[in-house]
Amino acid sequence: SIVIEENTLGHGAFGKTGVFRDAISKKQVLIKSIQFFNESDLEASKKEVSVMQILKSEFVVKCYGYFIKEKTINIVMEYCEKGDLQKFIDNLQKEHKIISEQEFFDLASQLASGLSFIHSKQVIHRDLKPSNIFISGNNRIKIGDFGISMIMDEQDYANTVAGTKLFLSPEMLKKWSYTEKVDQWSLGIILFILAELKYPFDISNELNLVNSITNDIPAPFVNLKNETAQKLILLLLSKDASKRPTSDELLQIPEIASFQMSEFNKEKILNHYH
Incomplete structure (x- = not known):
């Protein structure tokens, strides 16, 4: 039809x-x-x-x-009428706007809720990035594009390299075995970009990018003042995957839990689109 x-x-x-x-x-x-x-x-x-x-x-x-x-x-x-999160970030950059703490925790809550569900079904996304995250007409964040996702086996470890390099975890770049914690790393990168409107590592060339992801600490926070938000991003960007919080653990953080299942802050978000 x-x-x-x-x-x-x-x-x-x-x-x-x-x-x-x-x-x-x-x-x-x-x-x-x-x-x-x-x-x-x-x-x-x-x-x-x-x-x-x-x-x-x-x-x-x-x-x-x-x-x-x-x-x-x-x-x-x-069909998600509001486009993707990359468009949202581009608009913030173009208009020299930064998101509020409230918007940060609301976005973090929705992304963590999505990943928590995905991982509960034994799926690793492996290519989580702003252009694969969509915004519906009622301002709900929705994760999409599962073209290179994989279902975890009994070992719960994988070792094939997949995804977009900017959002790849150190263990994937090193071709080590990995778990769903690679998605948590990608989430950390996305949240850093949402807050700071820049990438946390050296992107001057591909070699520097790989070296920076695997060895450097993230760039200092400038826009993001909230200590809880800073801490959760730094934990998500731990080189040691075992130190990265799961999405279920993120949802226990009071600032995130308070937004769980809430409607997106429509008025503020819509202001970023117009």
Whole structure:
């Protein structure tokens, strides 16, 4: 029943993403169309669908299913009208605004709630970054893009390198075994960027980036004054993965717990978009 393409959001090497409207329900959906050239390509995309379909949470982008047409798999997903967290950060930078402590803890609460649920289902996202985190029409934060996620096995350790280097943990860069704590590292990077509007390590070139992530302490805080917020970011950015708090532990922090399951602060967030 999906017949009307409203907007093409992006093109990649092997596909595109567009917004469509269901002709019957009038509901907008996002369709990610990916070309496949062999059975393994197709199975990889089907795996993304199967992972998303077991992650039924208000903090995860919904996946409604898929259909195949002319060597293209089309994944039908929830459409988040406010775009992604990268757009939100770009707007903050452009307008020289910083988020309030209240907004920081609200965002941290929603992201931790999403990761807590994902990890409870034995899934590691492995590519958590602002462009994979979406904002719905009612200002709910939703984690999406599970294309390189993996399901933990009985060992609870993995060792394949995946993800975007800026958000990769030291253990992944060193090609060591890792757990879901790699997502906690990525969360620490995201929260630092949200608060400081800059990256915490040296990004002058790729070699410096890898060395800085694995060896340096994060850049000092300038915008973020709250000591609890500073401490939780530094803990998430521990080189030793075992010292990083789980998302369940983050949700026990009073400042974060007070926002758990609350509606996003609509007025302030909307001000950042206009």
